[in-house]
Amino acid sequence: MMSEMLILDREIESTVEVQNLFFACYSDDVPENGGACVKYHGEQIAIFNFTRRGEWFATQNLCPHKQQMALSRGMIGSVGDDCEPKVACPFHKKSFSLKSGDCLSGDDYKIKTYPVIVNNGRVYIEIKD
Amino acid sequence: MSKKNIIIIGNGMVGHKFCEKLVSKTDQYQITVFGEEPRIAYDRVHLSSYFDGKTIEDLSLSTKDWYLENHIDLILGDAITEINRTEKTVHSHSGITKPYHYLVLATGSAPFVPDIPGIEKEGVFVYRTIEDLDKMKAHAAKCKSGAVMGGGLLGLEAAKALLDLGIKETHVIEFASRLMPRQIDDAGSKLLQGKLSQLGLQIHLNKNTSSILGENEIKGLAFADDSKLDLDMLVISAGIRPRDEIARLAGLEVSTRGGIVVNEFMQTSDKDIFAIGECALYKNMIYGLVAPGYEMAEVAASHLCNIDKQFHGFDMSTKLKLIGVDVASFGDAFVSEPDCTSIIFEDTHKGIYKRINITNDGKQLLGGILIGDADAYNMLLQTVNNKIVLPPNPEDLILGARGGEAAAGSGVMTLPDDALICSCEAVSKGAICDAVTSLDINTIDGIKKCTKAGTGCGGCIPIVKDLITGTMKENGVYVKNVLCEHFDYSRQELLDLAKMNKIKSYDQLLDTFGKGDGCEVCKPAVASILASLWNDLILKQDTIQDSNDRFLANIQKGGTYSVVPRIPGGEITPDKLIVIGQIAKEYGLYTKITGGQRIDLFGAHLSDLPVIWSRLIDAGFESGHAYGKSLRTVKSCVGSTWCRFGLHDSVSFAIQVEDRYKGLRSPHKLKGGVSGCIRECAEAQSKDFGIIATEKGWNLYVCGNGGSKPKHAQLLATDIDSETCIKYLDRFLMFYIRTADPLTRTATWLDKMEGGMAYLKNVVVNDSLGIATELEAEMEYHVNTYTCEWKAAIENPDMKKRFNHFVNAPEEKDPTVKFEGMRDQIKAGAW
Incomplete structure (x- = not known):
C-alpha cells in the first residue's frame, strides 16, 4: 500500500508510465455509469465508471465479435443474482463480464480486463506485461 | 502406456464435428487430422452467404488454436493418397507416413460433373469449396449472363450465388420436369418456379444439354432439342459423388454406384476403419445433409469410447430459405392417394403452397411440403416424428384456426419427452424441459449454453422458446410479461409507476422498483418511458440511452456515424441542399437519399458530429431523430x-x-x-x-x-x-x-x-x-x-466533450476507422 501511495502522490504527467500504472484520465472524464476510451500506445482501452456500484473497470475497447472499437460506447449493467457487472457492445449487444472478460452471450471469445486504481480524481490502469 | 493413434481424413464439417465429439468424451487418443483444402473446416451449408458479405472467418467453424488446445495435430493442404491396411499406415501427397490404430474417413463428396463435350472450357465451374467460389467471383466480373446446370437444392443455392455476384441474366437448367425433384412435388415445383421467376431467375425444365459451345471460353449451351442459349459462365450442380477413391484403392467394400459401405457403428468392412458423412453409404443410402453427418460423427466417436450408440438412418426432412423463399419437406412428402389422404392449400397470389399427407383414418400425419410459408414446419415435423394424434380438423395445421377459436391440441407441450427438438445437436424435448425445471434456466441463451440446443442451424429456436414458456407455466410459474431481470413489471406498468411517483431518473426508478444494476434492455426502455413522460433532454442521462441515442447519430459498420437532418415532409430549399452538399464534401461523407424523403450523411467520425451539427443548425436544420425510437x-x-x-x-x-x-x-x-x-x-x-x-x-x-x-x-x-x-x-x-x-x-x-x-x-x-x-x-x-437535442448538445461544453473518441487524446480520431472507395464516394471497410 505504501509504495502505491508514493507513486500516486507524485505529480505524474499524462501518459507517463510509472512502474506498471498508466495514468489514463481524470475521473470526471468518464460519464457516470458509462464508459470512455483511452489511448495507450497503439492500443485502445475502455474505462467504465460504474458509479452505481462505486467501482471502476477497464477492458479492451475492441469487441471480438465483429472487431469493432466500440465497447467503451456500450451500456453497462449487471446480470444474475450475484450481480456480475457487464458491458453490452452497441453493435449486436454481445455482453461481456467486466470482471473476468468472459462473453456472457454464449460465444467462445473473451476480452482483456485491467485493474483500475482511482486516486485524487486521477484514474490509473494497471498494465501487466 | 502410450496413447492410441486416430487419424481423421478430411477436415470438412463432419470431420471437424467428429473431433469435437471425440475430445468431449475422452483424452485417451492421439488425434491427427489431414485436410486436403488449405483452410480449417468451414460452414459449407451457408456457402452462398460468402457472396453477400460473409467472410471466410465468419464461415469458419473453428480455429487453429482450438486444435492446439485439444492437442490435435492438424495438417492442412495435404491429401492422403494411400491407406496400407496391413501395416496400418497412411501416406500423404507430400510424403508423410503415419501409423494408425483407428482411421476415420470423412472425405465427403465431390460435385458430379457429367461427361458433356466442352465441359473443360474456361468459365465452367463447380460449386463446393471456397476456392470454387473465388474462381467464380474472379470470372463473374466480366459476365452478363450465367447458368446453373441442375435445379436441385444445391443448384438453386448456386443460382442465388450468381444473383449475388451481380449476373444480370441468370438461368437454371434442369433435366427433370420440375425443380428440386427429390424434395417437392409437381404443384409445389410450379409454384416455386413462379416465385423464382419473379425474382429474376429464368428457369428451363426438361432440358438435356448436349454440348458446351465456345472456343476456349464458354459461349453458350446447345440442347438435345436443337435449341441454344448464349452464356458467359456455367455452374455445374448435377449432384454429388462420394469421395471413396482411397477406400476403393485400399480394398474396402465400396458400392458400385459410389459410397463406402458402413454398418450401424459407422465401421467399414475393416473394423478399425470408420466412414462418416457424405462418403459413407448406410443401407444403400448416402445422407447428403449435415445433421445426419453429425449424428454419424457422434455414433463413431461413441463407439471409440465404448459407448453404445447406433445409427439407424436419419430423417431427411429439410427446411431452407431459397433466394428468400421458404421451402420445406418433411416425413413422407410424396405418398399419394389412395395410400393416404392429402390436404392441399394453394394461394398463387401470395405464392404459398402447403400439402400434408395424413392417414386415411385421419389420425396421423405422414409428411408434407411447405412452400412460401414454412412457419408450421417444426410443429408438423414433430407431429410426424412422434406420431401425435391429429386434431379433428387437421387442415387447421396448415391453415391456422378459423372461426375465432384457437387451434385444438398440438401445442409443443403435448410432445413426448423423447421428441427430438434440435436435430443438429440431438437434444430432446425432455432435456430442454428438464433444464428449465431443475436448473431454473429460462432464457434461450441459457438453454444454448446448457444443452447446446439451437447452436447449430438455429431453426429450432422458436420451438425452444415455446418449450421454455410452456414448462414454466406447467410448473406453476406465473409467466409475467416483465421488462427484464431487473424489473418485475411490464413497460406499461413501469410507465404508470414512473408517472404516479413523478420519477424522472433511471437510478431512482431502479432503486424504487427494481433490483441489480440494470442492463441494455431496461435502460433504453426506461429512457424511452421517461422521455415520453417528461420530455427532458435525453443527454441528461446519456449512459442509459442506446448507443445511437447517446451520441444522437446512427452507429454504422466500422464505428462511424450517420447524420440525418430533419427535412419535414421531404420539402427542402435549394440553399439547404447546397449546405448539405458542402458539409458532406468538407467532411468526406457518403450521401444517400433515404426511404423517408431525406438525406443521410454517412461516415462521420464521432468527434466531427458536434461541428457538423453546428453547421447544419446554423443553416436552419434540426435533428431528424433518425437515431431514436421516435x-x-x-x-x-x-x-x-x-x-x-x-x-x-x-x-x-x-x-x-x-x-x-x-x-x-x-x-x-x-x-x-x-x-x-x-x-x-x-x-x-x-x-x-x-x-x-x-x-x-x-x-x-x-x-x-x-x-x-x-x-x-x-x-x-x-x-x-x-x-x-x-x-x-x-x-x-x-x-x-x-x-x-x-x-x-x-x-x-x-x-x-x-x-x-x-x-x-x-x-x-x-x-x-x-x-x-x-x-x-x-x-x-x-x-x-420540444427542443432540438443537437442544438442543446452543441451549446453545452460538457455534453460536447462526450463526443471525443479518446478522453486522453481528444484531438485524435479513431485510427482503426477504414473506408473503401465506391462509385466516387466512400463505403465502410468490410468486417
Missing part, C-alpha cells in the same frame, strides 16, 4: 399545389404533422405519410399513421408498417377535417406510447390488442375509456416542451 418522417406526395389530381395540400399538412410530433419518444420508431389523393403516392398506408385526402377531408389510417412483415394500415376515421385528424392522432399516439411493450411497432401492438381495431376505434374516436382529454393534454405538453 418520429422519423412524415412522407408526402406533392399534392394540390402542383399535381393535377391532388385534392388537398398534402405537403403542408405533412409538414404540420411532422413538426407537431418531432422528437416524440415512443416504444419503437414512428413513420407517417400524407397523400393528396387516392393514388397514394406517399404510400401512407404502409406507415404507423397515414392520411389520405378525400373530396370531403382526410381519411386516417393507423398501424401499418413496411419492413420484414409488411402490414397495411387500417382505416380509423373517414372524411375528417385537419383539426379532428390531429386530435385523433394525438390520442392514438399517446395511447400507443402508454400501453405498448418495448420495441413493438404499432402494427404488432394492434395485433396483440384484445378487441383489435374495433376497440382502438372506440378508445380514440368514441373516448370509451374517458382518457381522451388526458391524452391530448400529454401531447400538448410534448409539443410545448
